[in-house]
Amino acid sequence: xxxxxxxxxxxxxxxxxxxxxxxxxxxxxxxxxxxxxxxxxxxxxxxxxxxxxxxxxxxxxxxxxxxxxxxxxxxxxxxxxxxxxxxxxxxxxxxxxxxxxxxxxxxxxxxxxxxxxxxxxxxxxxxxxxxxxxxxxxxxxxxxxxxxxxxxxxxxxxxxxxxxxxxxxxxxxxxxxxxxxxxxxxxxxxxxxxxxxxxxxxxxxxxxxxxxxxxxxxxxxxxxxxxxxxxxxxxxxxxxxxxxxxxxxx
Amino acid sequence: xxxxxxxxxxxxxxxxxxxxxxxxxxxxxxxxxxxxxxxxxxxxxxxxxxxxxxxxxxxxxxxxxxxxxxxxxxxxxxxxxxxxxxxxxxxxxxxxxxxxxxxxxxxxxxxxxxxxxxxxxxxxxxxxxxxxxxxxxxxxxxxxxxxxxxxxxxxxxxxxxxxxxx
Numbered sequence: 001x002x003x004x005x006x007x008x009x010x011x012x013x014x015x016x017x018x019x020x021x022x023x024x025x026x027x028x029x030x031x032x033x034x035x036x037x038x039x040x041x042x043x044x045x046x047x048x049x050x051x052x053x054x055x056x057x058x059x060x061x062x063x064x065x066x067x068x069x070x071x072x073x074x075x076x077x078x079x080x081x082x083x084x085x086x087x088x089x090x091x092x093x094x095x096x097x098x099x100x101x102x103x104x105x106x107x108x109x110x111x112x113x114x115x116x117x118x119x120x121x122x123x124x125x126x127x128x129x130x131x132x133x134x135x136x137x138x139x140x141x142x143x144x145x146x147x148x149x150x151x152x153x154x155x156x157x158x159x160x161x162x163x164x165x166x167x168x169x170x171x172x173x174x175x176x177x178x179x180x181x182x183x184x185x186x187x188x189x190x191x192x193x194x195x196x197x198x199x200x201x202x203x204x205x206x207x208x209x210x211x212x213x214x215x216x217x218x219x220x221x222x223x224x225x226x227x228x229x230x231x232x233x234x235x236x237x238x239x240x241x242x243x244x245x246x247x248x249x250x
Numbered sequence: 251x252x253x254x255x256x257x258x259x260x261x262x263x264x265x266x267x268x269x270x271x272x273x274x275x276x277x278x279x280x281x282x283x284x285x286x287x288x289x290x291x292x293x294x295x296x297x298x299x300x301x302x303x304x305x306x307x308x309x310x311x312x313x314x315x316x317x318x319x320x321x322x323x324x325x326x327x328x329x330x331x332x333x334x335x336x337x338x339x340x341x342x343x344x345x346x347x348x349x350x351x352x353x354x355x356x357x358x359x360x361x362x363x364x365x366x367x368x369x370x371x372x373x374x375x376x377x378x379x380x381x382x383x384x385x386x387x388x389x390x391x392x393x394x395x396x397x398x399x400x401x402x403x404x405x406x407x408x409x410x411x412x413x414x415x416x
Contacts, residue, residue, distance in 0.1 A: 034388060034389035034391075034399065035389075037389060037391055037392070037393070038389055038390060038391035041391040041394070041395040042391070042395075044303075044305035044307075044395055045303060045304055045305050045395055046305070047305050048301070048303060048304025048305025048306065049304045049305070051304070051305075052304060052333060119334075120333075122334070123333040123334035123336070124333060126334060126335070126336045127301075127304055127333055127334070127336040127337075128304060130336060130415050130416065131303060131304060131395070131415075134390065134391075134413070137365075137368070137369070137390070138390050138391070141369070141390075
């Protein structure tokens with residue numbers, strides 16, 4: 001099997017799986033019925049995209065594993081999502097900030113992935129970007145409403161940005177597999193997205209009367225399987241059914 | 251009737267019996283999710299379908315319903331899922347758009363108008379009950395990922411708007 005391609009696909013898909021799980025946790029707990037439905041709809045889009053990626057990964061791996069095996073049966077250290085997406089749901093400002101910081105990256109990334117040499121990745125990217133443009137619009141809109149809202153919503157959103165910006169640099173880190181895939185024209189040269197990413201994030205924050213933190217101290221590790229303490233709890237819930245009733249299907 | 255797709259005329263009546271599970275007044279042909287349907291031998295056919303949204307839970311049901319309809323018509327059918335080209339709201343037929351509106355779902359506008367409506371900048375979505383455009387966006391995501399929720403400020407009717415996807 002093409003091990004680099006397999007790893008590369010997981011690197012994209014795990015972000016969406018873990019963020020999708022976080023958003024799914026809001027089902028029935030959103031601050032209003034409309035935001036609750038929106039967050040779970042975004043979760044559903046992400047899970048749909050994840051299915052396409054894992055189906056492809058399973059084909060590349062060629063060991064007869066199903067998409068569910070890949071999603072549910074790996075130990076924590078084998079998940080290669082960025083730390084940003086596994087951060088817990090605290091308040092709504094935090095949830096929307098996490099979403100916005102990821103959506104902006106996701107959108108710019110898919111824009112480029114549409115031109116990959118790999119036909120399957122191109123097809124998934126072309127399909128997903130239509131959905132992700134709605135996600136980005138939704139989260140950008142909320143950042144502006146919260147930032148330019150009341151003193152309370154402004155402060156909470158600014159705090160969330162101050163916390164979560166530390167996880168943004170990792171979006172542009174490249175693993176060894178990433179580097180090989182970029183050289184082969186399959187992967188996206190993420191370094192080339194970085195400046196545009198921060199410019200576009202700043203534009204929205206400015207309109208929202210929010211400031212981008214000065215600190216250049218960044219956290220990393222998720223892409224190498226080293227996660228924050230929140231990840232284990234998330235996986236416990238995600239994998240519960242498969243652990244309790246191995247090989248169950250419905 | 252069906253553009254952008256390669257479908258054997260003989261199979262159209264069978265496919266036309268398969269309703270969209272989320273919007274039962276539309277058939278799968280109206281939705282434009284059938285990309286290819288061919289008879290491959292005596293009593294054998296291939297159907298290729300494409301999802302509207304990646305996570306659309308209706309796809310599995312649609313595949314099962316197509317299998318049932320073909321089995322009843324005496325065909326053994328194999329179904330494939332196609333991701334490319336990605337589904338577009340342009341593939342919803344005129345008949346589909348009218349049926350959708352009569353059912354209470356405002357059909358998709360063109361891309362630019364769609365953005366203006368979803369950002370709440372312009373009041374252009376027509377109420378499916380009274381026809382007024384004095385309508386207000388309630389939520390960018392409605393009962394399913396493909397719809398947004400609106401409310402008419404004249405007759406007070408809440409209704410779904412099928413979002414433009416291109």
